[in-house]
Amino acid sequence: MKVLYFAWLRTRVGHAEDAIDLPKNVTDVRGLIEVLRAKGPNYATALKDLNTVRVAVNHDYVKLDHSLKPTDEVALFPPVTGG
Amino acid sequence: MIRVQREDFDPGAEIAALTRGRADIGGVVSFTGIVRDLAGDRKIGAMTLEHYPGMTEKQLAEIDAEANRRWPLAASLVVHRYGKLLPGDRIVLVVTASPHRDAAFDACRFLIDWLKTRAPFWKLEETEAGADWVKAQADDNAAAARWEKPASKRPRAAE
Numbered sequence: 001m002k003v004l005y006f007a008w009l010r011t012r013v014g015h016a017e018d019a020i021d022l023p024k025n026v027t028d029v030r031g032l033i034e035v036l037r038a039k040g041p042n043y044a045t046a047l048k049d050l051n052t053v054r055v056a057v058n059h060d061y062v063k064l065d066h067s068l069k070p071t072d073e074v075a076l077f078p079p080v081t082g083g
Numbered sequence: 084m085i086r087v088q089r090e091d092f093d094p095g096a097e098i099a100a101l102t103r104g105r106a107d108i109g110g111v112v113s114f115t116g117i118v119r120d121l122a123g124d125r126k127i128g129a130m131t132l133e134h135y136p137g138m139t140e141k142q143l144a145e146i147d148a149e150a151n152r153r154w155p156l157a158a159s160l161v162v163h164r165y166g167k168l169l170p171g172d173r174i175v176l177v178v179t180a181s182p183h184r185d186a187a188f189d190a191c192r193f194l195i196d197w198l199k200t201r202a203p204f205w206k207l208e209e210t211e212a213g214a215d216w217v218k219a220q221a222d223d224n225a226a227a228a229r230w231e232k233p234a235s236k237r238p239r240a241a242e
Contacts (some may be wrong), residue, residue: 006203
């Protein structure tokens with residue numbers, strides 16, 4: 001599964017993209033975030049406060065209970081500030 | 084119609100192109116967003132707009148489609164830039180055209196309010212103190228929230 005990071009989530013994680021093999025018992029976004037947090041302190045810091053994290057799957061906004069498929073493109077980013 | 088681009092745009096030329104040969108359009112409203120040189124009391128040297136290619140276009144197209152569902156628009160256009168911008172540079176253009184002005188005014192305001200809270204862009208401001216990611220504004224969320232009600236339930240001025 002492709003996981004992308006943008007803005008300060010990208011700078012805190014330290015890179016823009018990961019390829020993640022989702023464990024069988026992980027089925028939703030919340031579970032994926034737990035897997036990422038366990039990858040290291042940079043991830044744990046970036047994903048500490050989920051109030052400041054937005055999630056998109058295949059270019060649509062989703063909530064934390066959204067079910068994931070291995071072919072999904074997941075993106076994690078802060079609230080947007082364009083316009 | 085939506086466009087995401089690094090290059091500058093000419094609002095006048097965009098409006099002219101959108102309305103050329105259209106006798107059904109009674110009015111055109113446009114909004115142009117420009118980079119300010121101040122963030123609070125900090126002087127901004129430059130701003131870099133990061134975005135999420137693919138999702139940006141999809142979200143802008145959905146917002147544009149929603150505007151066209153809510154109001155009887157004859158034409159609409161959203162152009163949003165990304166990359167490095169300097170104070171005074173144009174960032175975003177919204178143009179709406181309709182037979183009567185109310186729809187064009189309301190839809191233009193709706194488009195800029197919604198894209199500010201939905202289109203995946205992030206501003207990195209460069210100041211003398213260093214570079215900082217701009218925080219999302221509560222004001223922007225409030226501005227977007229007022230459009231949550233269906234358009235038919237909002238009071239409409241007589242045309």
